[in-house]
Amino acid sequence: MSYRYLENKELTQAITEYTTRLDLEEKVLEEEELLLQDALDRITSRGVMAHISAPHYYACAMDGIAVRSKETFGATDTTPVHLMLGEGYEPVDTGDPLPDGMDAVVMIEDVVYEKEGVATLRSAAHPWQHIRQIGEDICQEEMILPSNMKITPAAIGAMLAGGIGKVWVYRRPVVGLIPTGDEIVPPKADPQRGEIIEFNSSIFSSMIRLWGGETVVYDIIPDDLEKIKAGLVRAAQECDIVILNAGSSAGREDFASRAIDETGTVFTHGLAIKPGKPTILGKVGDKPAVGVPGYPVSGIVVMEQVVKPLVESLLKIPLPKANGLKAVLSRRVMSSLKYREFVRMKVGKVGSRYISTPLDRGAGVVTSFVKADGLLDIPINTEGLEAGAEVDIQLLRSREEIDNTVMVNGSHDPLIDTAYDLLRKKDHRLYVSSSHVGSMGGIMAVKRNETHLAGVHLLDEATGEYNVPFLKRYLSDVDLVRIHGVKRSQGLMVAKGNPLGIGGLEDVVGKELSYVNRQKGSGTRILLDYLLKQKGLDGESVYGYDREELTHLSVAVQIASGSADAGLGIYSAAKVYGLDFIPICWETYDFILREEYLKDEKVLRFLEILRSDAFAKALEELGGYESEGIGTMEQIKEETT
Numbered sequence: 222m223s224y225r226y227l228e229n230k231e232l233t234q235a236i237t238e239y240t241t242r243l244d245l246e247e248k249v250l251e252e253e254e255l256l257l258q259d260a261l262d263r264i265t266s267r268g269v270m271a272h273i274s275a276p277h278y279y280a281c282a283m284d285g286i287a288v289r290s291k292e293t294f295g296a297t298d299t300t301p302v303h304l305m306l307g308e309g310y311e312p313v314d315t316g317d318p319l320p321d322g323m324d325a326v327v328m329i330e331d332v333v334y335e336k337e338g339v340a341t342l343r344s345a346a347h348p349w350q351h352i353r354q355i356g357e358d359i360c361q362e363e364m365i366l367p368s369n370m371k372i373t374p375a376a377i378g379a380m381l382a383g384g385i386g387k388v389w390v391y392r393r394p395v396v397g398l399i400p401t402g403d404e405i406v407p408p409k410a411d412p413q414r415g416e417i418i419e420f421n422s423s424i425f426s427s428m429i430r431l432w433g434g435e436t437v438v439y440d441i442i443p444d445d446l447e448k449i450k451a452g453l454v455r456a457a458q459e460c461d462i463v464i465l466n467a468g469s470s471a472g473r474e475d476f477a478s479r480a481i482d483e484t485g486t487v488f489t490h491g492l493a494i495k496p497g498k499p500t501i502l503g504k505v506g507d508k509p510a511v512g513v514p515g516y517p518v519s520g521i522v523v524m525e526q527v528v529k530p531l532v533e534s535l536l537k538i539p540l541p542k543a544n545g546l547k548a549v550l551s552r553r554v555m556s557s558l559k560y561r562e563f564v565r566m567k568v569g570k571v572g573s574r575y576i577s578t579p580l581d582r583g584a585g586v587v588t589s590f591v592k593a594d595g596l597l598d599i600p601i602n603t604e605g606l607e608a609g610a611e612v613d614i615q616l617l618r619s620r621e622e623i624d625n626t627v628m629v630n631g632s633h634d635p636l637i638d639t640a641y642d643l644l645r646k647k648d649h650r651l652y653v654s655s656s657h658v659g660s661m662g663g664i665m666a667v668k669r670n671e672t673h674l675a676g677v678h679l680l681d682e683a684t685g686e687y688n689v690p691f692l693k694r695y696l697s698d699v700d701l702v703r704i705h706g707v708k709r710s711q712g713l714m715v716a717k718g719n720p721l722g723i724g725g726l727e728d729v730v731g732k733e734l735s736y737v738n739r740q741k742g743s744g745t746r747i748l749l750d751y752l753l754k755q756k757g758l759d760g761e762s763v764y765g766y767d768r769e770e771l772t773h774l775s776v777a778v779q780i781a782s783g784s785a786d787a788g789l790g791i792y793s794a795a796k797v798y799g800l801d802f803i804p805i806c807w808e809t810y811d812f813i814l815r816e817e818y819l820k821d822e823k824v825l826r827f828l829e830i831l832r833s834d835a836f837a838k839a840l841e842e843l844g845g846y847e848s849e850g851i852g853t854m855e856q857i858k859e860e861t862t
C-alpha cells in the first residue's frame with residue numbers, strides 16, 4: 222500500500238463532529254432490572270420512587286422514656302413532675318415505635334428514678350421532641366433518584382429503606398477490543414525474537430471497566446485485511462463500540478483504516494494530538510469503530526481522549542475528571558506547533574512548591590504511565606514551556622500521595638528501589654519518586670530546591686576524593702547535609718564467561734569491541750573519563766563511547782542481550798543479569814540534602830530505612846556494596862579562610 226498522508230484534525234472538533242454523526246447522545250441502551258445488592262455504580266434508567274415512607278412509623282429517636290408532653294408542662298427544678306410507669310411513661314430505646322398515646326421522648330439522662338416505677342422530670346418535654354416523624358427520611362412516592370444517576374452506597378440504603386428491592390438500570394455499554402498484528406502473541410513468559418506480548422487489550426479493558434463499561438476481548442487477528450474486516454463486522458454486531466487496535470499508521474501492513482472503510486465509513490484518519498496521531502474515527506454498521514494506535518502510550522491517551530467520551534454518551538453520565546494542580550516545571554518541555562501534546566509528568570512537593578518533571582516521551586514506554594503522577598496538556602501552536610513556568614497538571618494520583626512522596630533525584634543505583642520497597646512495607650502512607658538525572662543533575666536539583674534528596678558519586682580528579690569537593694564547589698550557598706551512603710564496586714560488565722577475554726579498560730580501547738556508556742553528567746561517565754585519562758587514553762578511541770544509557774541496569778541489559786561487549790557499572794547490576802564483572806575500584810555513593818528537610822517526617826523515615834538491618838541485609842543480597850556507617854550525617858560547610 223502506498224503511503225497516505227493523514228489528516229491533522231483538532232481533537233475537540235473531531236470528537237464533537239464524531240459524536241454528532243453517530244447520534245450517540247440519542248442512543249439509549251436496553252434496561253435490566255437488578256437486585257439492589259448488584260446495582261452499585263450502575264446507572265438508573267427510570268426515576269426511583271419510594272414505595273413506603275421511611276420511617277414508616279413514629280420512631281423514638283433516643284433511649285429514654287415516652288411521655289405525654291402536656292403531662293410534663295410546668296416541670297422545673299423546684300416543681301418536678303412525677304410520672305408512673307405504664308400510666309404516665311413507657312421506657313423506650315432508639316428505633317422503638319412510639320407507644321400509643323405518647324407524643325414525646327425524654328432522654329434517659331434527664332430522668333431521675335426516685336423510686337422504682339416513678340420517673341421524675343425537672344423540665345418540660347416539648348410535643349414531638351426526640352421522635353422521628355413518619356417520612357422524616359423520605360415520604361411514600363417521593364423520588365429517591367431521578368433517571369441517569371449513578372447508584373451510590375447511600376442510594377442503595379435509601380432505596381431499601383423506601384421499601385425497594387430491585388431497580389431498573391441500563392445495561393452496561395459493551396466495548397469490543399480487537400488486537401491485531403502478526404507479531405502480537407498472547408501473554409507468556411518467554412516470547413521469541415520478534416514476538417510482542419499482547420497487553421494493550423488488558424490496559425484498555427481495565428480502563429473501560431473503571432468507567433462502567435463491559436468488554437469483549439477478541440482473539441488476536443494477524444495483519445490480514447479480510448480477517449480484520451470479518452473481525453470488525455462480527456464485533457460491530459456483538460458490541461456497542463468497536464476498538465481496532467494497531468495497524469493505524471502508514472506501514473505496509475497497516476490495514477485498520479482500509480478495513481473500517483471497506484466495512485463501514487472512515488470519518489477521520491489523523492488527529493492533531495501527540496501521542497495518538499494516526500487515530501481513526503469511523504463506524505461499522507451503526508456502531509462507532511475507533512482505530513487506536515498500537516503503541517501502548519498512544520493507545521492509553523486515545524482511550525482517554527476519544528473513547529471515554531463515547532462511553533460517557535452511552536452511560537448517560539459524565540465521568541469524573543482528573544483534579545488539577547499548579548506546579549513549577551523543573552526543566553524545559555518542548556512541544557510541536559502542529560499537535561496538542563499530552564506529556565506524562567512526575568510531580569513532587571518540595572518545601573512549599575509542587576515541582577513537575579517530564580517523563581520519557583516514547584510512545585512504547587508504558588511504564589512511564591506507571592510512574593506518572595499527572596499529565597501536562599500542551600495546546601497546539603505552542604513551541605514549548607520554559608523551566609520555571611507554572612503549569613496545570615491533571616493529576617493521575619491523589620494530592621495526598623504526592624504530598625507524601627520523598628523525591629530522590631540524581632545518580633541511579635538499584636539500592637534506591639530496594640529502600641523504596643522496604644519503606645512501602647514499613648509505612649504504606651509514604652512513596653518515593655526517583656529520577657535518574659546523574660550525579661550532577663542531582664546536585665543541581667538540590668541547588669534549585671527541586672528535590673529532597675540526591676544520590677551522588679562524583680570523583681574529584683585533582684584530589685581523588687569523592688563528592689565533598691563538588692558539594693563545596695556547587696552548593697556553598699546551601700545549608701547542606703551529607704548522608705553517608707555506601708561504597709560500591711565499580712567495574713567492567715562483560716558477557717557471562719568473558720568470551721572476549723577482556724582484562725581491563727585497556728582492552729575496550731582501540732579494539733574491535735563495542736562499548737556502552739552512561740549519559741553525560743553521570744558519575745560513572747566521569748569515572749570512565751578519569752580512568753581513561755589516567756591511562757593516557759581518550760574516549761574517541763572507544764567504539765560505542767557515544768552510546769548512552771541512563772541506568773546501570775540498562776547498560777547491563779545491552780550487554781546481556783549481546784548488542785554491546787562491555788560497559789562500566791556496578792557489581793549489583795552485573796549480578797542481576799548473570800554477567801561477568803571485572804572490578805576496577807570502590808567508589809563512594811552518598812545522599813545529600815538541604816538541612817531543612819531533616820525536619821521533614823517522610824525524609825526522616827527514608828533515612829531510617831537506610832540505617833535499618835533489613836536494608837543492610839538487602840544490600841548484601843544485591844552484592845558489591847559495603848554499608849558500614851550508612852546513614853551517618855555530616856554537615857558540609859564552606860571553609861572560611
Ligand SMILES: Nc1nc2c(c(=O)[nH]1)N[C@H]1C(S)=C(S)[C@@H](COP(=O)(O)OP(=O)(O)OC[C@H]3O[C@@H](n4cnc5c(N)ncnc54)[C@H](O)[C@@H]3O)O[C@H]1N2
Nearest residue numbers: 400417418419420421467468469470471475514515516519
Ligand atoms: N512511516 C511512519 N511510521 C509510523 C508513523 C507514521 O506516521 N509514519 N506513525 C507512528 C506513530 S505516531 C504511531 S502512534 C504508530 C502507530 O502504530 P500502528 O497503530 O500502525 O501500530 P503498529 O505499527 O502495528 O504497532 C505499533 C507498536 O505497538 C505494538 N503493539 C501493537 N499492538 C499491541 C498490543 N495489542 N499489545 C502490545 N503492543 C502492541 C507493536 O508491536 C508495535 O511495536 O506508528 C508509528 N509509525
Ligand code: MOO
Nearest residue numbers: 496497498519584
Ligand atoms: O501518535 Mo504516535 O501515537 O505520536 O506515537
